[in-house]
Amino acid sequence: MKRIIVACLLCCIMVSPALAALKVTGRGEALRFDPAEFTPQMKANYEIFKVKCTKCHSQQRIVISFLSGHMPISGQTFDMDSLKSISFRMYRKAMNKPETLITKEQIKPIHALLKYMMQESSR
Numbered sequence: 491m492k493r494i495i496v497a498c499l500l501c502c503i504m505v506s507p508a509l510a511a512l513k514v515t516g517r518g519e520a521l522r523f524d525p526a527e528f529t530p531q532m533k534a535n536y537e538i539f540k541v542k543c544t545k546c547h548s549q550q551r552i553v554i555s556f557l558s559g560h561m562p563i564s565g566q567t568f569d570m571d572s573l574k575s576i577s578f579r580m581y582r583k584a585m586n587k588p589e590t591l592i593t594k595e596q597i598k599p600i601h602a603l604l605k606y607m608m609q610e611s612s613r
């Protein structure tokens with residue numbers, strides 16, 4: 491029975507993207523994504539993201555970008571088109587110090603996660 495309910499829910503989510511919602515938790519500086527409902531692959535990607543993308547700032551500004559559709563510092567639009575450039579910009583910034591370095595192998599799953607979350611937030 492439980493399986494049937496889950497299958498129905500999945501159908502609803504797939505046919506009506508407006509129902510899909512990105513879950514977040516915490517407040518202020520502690521505001522972060524809630525990966526509980528991510529796919530297993532995206533949960534694994536989140537583990538890399540949460541370490542690598544919080545070396546210089548918290549998840550707060552990333553969550554705000556997703557929720558508002560605007561990046562909080564530059565005010566630029568945050569959508570599928572701007573995702574690639576923001577990933578690349580952060581990847582470049584992180585190169586400056588060994589302790590923040592993001593490798594090519596790490597940025598790929600991070601970028602895939604950002605794309606996935608963009609789809610989940612139905613932008």
Ligand code: HEC
Pocket residue numbers: 542543544545546547551552555561562563564565566576577579580581583584585590592600
């Ligand atoms: C080396 C330090 C560093 C790392 C690592 C880093 N960031 Fe940033 N991030 C910054 C700085 C500094 C800013 C302030 C805006 C700017 O300089 O572009 C920023 C701003 C942002 C913004 C807001 C941009 C705006 O224009 O308002 C987003 C979104 C963001 N980062 C996402 C990420 C993601 C995703 C990752 C992981 C791939 C990441 N950051 C990793 C330093 C970093």
